[in-house]
Amino acid sequence: MTDHLHSPCARPRGMAARSALRKRWRAALPLLLALAAAFVAGPAPAMQPLADGELSAVRGRDGVSFDLNGFAMSGDVRVTYIAPNGASIYRGNLSASRSDSSDPFSDPYRIDIVPGAPGMADVMQLMFPANSLGEQRWQFAYDWGVQANGVLRDNGAVVMDDFIYRGGGLQFSTPQYTDGIAWGAALRVDIGQLAYRPMGRADASEQMAFKNIQLGAVDANGNFTGGPWQLAHVASQPGILNAYNDADGPRLHLAIDWPDARHGDGAAPAGGLAIGNLSFSSTAGGNVDLGSSRIGSMQIQYLDIKFRR
Amino acid sequence: MLTIKQARRALALFACTACVSHPAQAQLQPMTEEDMSRVRGQGLIEMSNTTYGGYDFSRVALDADITLNANFRSTRLGEYTVAGRNGLGADIDMPLLQFGRSDGTEAQRYVHITNPYIEFVYKSAANGAPREVIGMRLGFDTISGDVGLKLNTLSGSMRVAGTAADGSAIAMDSRTDLAGGGKRWDGACTAPCLPMAQVGGVTAGDAAGPSRDFWISLLKNGVQFAPGANGQAPDMAQAGVWLNWRDKLTAITTNGATPPNLPKVR
Numbered sequence: 097m098t099d100h101l102h103s104p105c106a107r108p109r110g111m112a113a114r115s116a117l118r119k120r121w122r123a124a125l126p127l128l129l130a131l132a133a134a135f136v137a138g139p140a141p142a143m144q145p146l147a148d149g150e151l152s153a154v155r156g157r158d159g160v161s162f163d164l165n166g167f168a169m170s171g172d173v174r175v176t177y178i179a180p181n182g183a184s185i186y187r188g189n190l191s192a193s194r195s196d197s198s199d200p201f202s203d204p205y206r207i208d209i210v211p212g213a214p215g216m217a218d219v220m221q222l223m224f225p226a227n228s229l230g231e232q233r234w235q236f237a238y239d240w241g242v243q244a245n246g247v248l249r250d251n252g253a254v255v256m257d258d259f260i261y262r263g264g265g266l267q268f269s270t271p272q273y274t275d276g277i278a279w280g281a282a283l284r285v286d287i288g289q290l291a292y293r294p295m296g297r298a299d300a301s302e303q304m305a306f307k308n309i310q311l312g313a314v315d316a317n318g319n320f321t322g323g324p325w326q327l328a329h330v331a332s333q334p335g336i337l338n339a340y341n342d343a344d345g346p347r348l349h350l351a352i353d354w355p356d357a358r359h360g361d362g363a364a365p366a367g368g369l370a371i372g373n374l375s376f377s378s379t380a381g382g383n384v385d386l387g388s389s390r391i392g393s394m395q396i397q398y399l400d401i402k403f404r405r
Numbered sequence: 406m407l408t409i410k411q412a413r414r415a416l417a418l419f420a421c422t423a424c425v426s427h428p429a430q431a432q433l434q435p436m437t438e439e440d441m442s443r444v445r446g447q448g449l450i451e452m453s454n455t456t457y458g459g460y461d462f463s464r465v466a467l468d469a470d471i472t473l474n475a476n477f478r479s480t481r482l483g484e485y486t487v488a489g490r491n492g493l494g495a496d497i498d499m500p501l502l503q504f505g506r507s508d509g510t511e512a513q514r515y516v517h518i519t520n521p522y523i524e525f526v527y528k529s530a531a532n533g534a535p536r537e538v539i540g541m542r543l544g545f546d547t548i549s550g551d552v553g554l555k556l557n558t559l560s561g562s563m564r565v566a567g568t569a570a571d572g573s574a575i576a577m578d579s580r581t582d583l584a585g586g587g588k589r590w591d592g593a594c595t596a597p598c599l600p601m602a603q604v605g606g607v608t609a610g611d612a613a614g615p616s617r618d619f620w621i622s623l624l625k626n627g628v629q630f631a632p633g634a635n636g637q638a639p640d641m642a643q644a645g646v647w648l649n650w651r652d653k654l655t656a657i658t659t660n661g662a663t664p665p666n667l668p669k670v671r
Contacts (some may be wrong), residue, residue: 179452179468180448181448183451184452185465242454242464244453244454244463245453245454245455249454249527251525292525292538293538294536299535302535304538304540348449354474354671355668357671362671374483374623376538376540376625378625380537381625384644385485386485386496386623386625388485389481389482389484390480390481391477391478391480392478392479394475394476394478395475395476396473396475397474397475397668398472398473398474398505398515399473399474400472400473401469401470402470402471403467403468404448404469404470
């Protein structure tokens, strides 16, 4: 054997055999490592059935997000609301577009189901983009008019430039005490300009323009905090949407209940509204500047709206 | 007579029909044409187009009854410089506006409002001139309840009835501002009267009904609005921010004290 291995003739055949053996070891190595790992880890635990109580504690941890990066739409769409007496109001030729940051899809809208306050139902919440740098900016425009008293008036266009949501969102859940839908809403909105243009959206020579509008949460001194103003919250100050039955029959009912100290501080959050400037421009009637306006602090402690039949 | 095969098919068909039809019958009921004729859509919004004094008005209102408790603080509307009496630099300077109060009965916690509206004012086009937007106003058809109110400056037409310490009738009335016509009025008046600084709030409405002429306008020039629900023509609204409220207002206090309006404890 030794002779074979060391003889000049036998040497090439021995090297070939060792090479083939090494290849087989290399091929089998992953399988062996897996077997060794399984041996070290021990046997896999058997599947166990879940009791009903445990099953009820299982909650999804997933959610849905969507982004409207670079969204734009326009077209000859008209939406008309017709009142029972035949009068109507329309919006048409709606255009909307959004500009974004250089990092698209990084700050989406998010929809999640989250646990409610203790003893309360889960909550579906739609969170708006944080948009802390204000880079997500909407541009809106639509035509509008009113038909009533036998007269149709095309009132021109409404144009909103640099409409910026910064945080906030919507909540929906099951009410604590009534039927219908419990809701919450929080808003921080900045609008560069809101203009009413009777001669059409492209004609800024005739307009009433509100510029630099801010709506958001304020502190006790009426200063904007930079956060959204919470108009309603499913636990601490629930909004309600349902049908209300009274002597006149069922009526659509929209409400915000008193603050609930069991789920908060018992106070309605304060919001502020500031308008940087209100001005009128007109080639026929001249220009007028009415300066700025501000409501330092607003608290809605209770609101109940019952629409008539 | 059914064969066994036919009987099986009939039984299967009956079972399927029963499964499908019974739940549906429990939820859906046929309506007669008479029932159907009574179904009407609810009106959420009311619209109107009117013309008055050479201006066109388009109004959009919520067709609703509203119950409200709310606080507004540090309101300054129309901050621009006025030649002549500039006052505190704003058309309306209102440190406090409270809808409802918390120191009285349960009913006094709430203010009742009907049909809040927004109305746009346009100047009618003539001789090919472009149509011009003159401004807008916000208001309610009616309002009733206790409203806490502190005013430093008023541009508008407002009257509040009160009772002097000796029991005589007095009033805060912007029509007594002959010098300024109600523009940036500080509420000072010549006795006997109720100075604006002494008004801590108003009760809107009386036993005969609610107050019917509350509105705030934002205008580039003066506009005469049509008579309201009370049938009376309001004073002509001046350019700028203008508040109109004269119908059935009684002072809650005549010492300037404003009632509290804290949230209900739950």
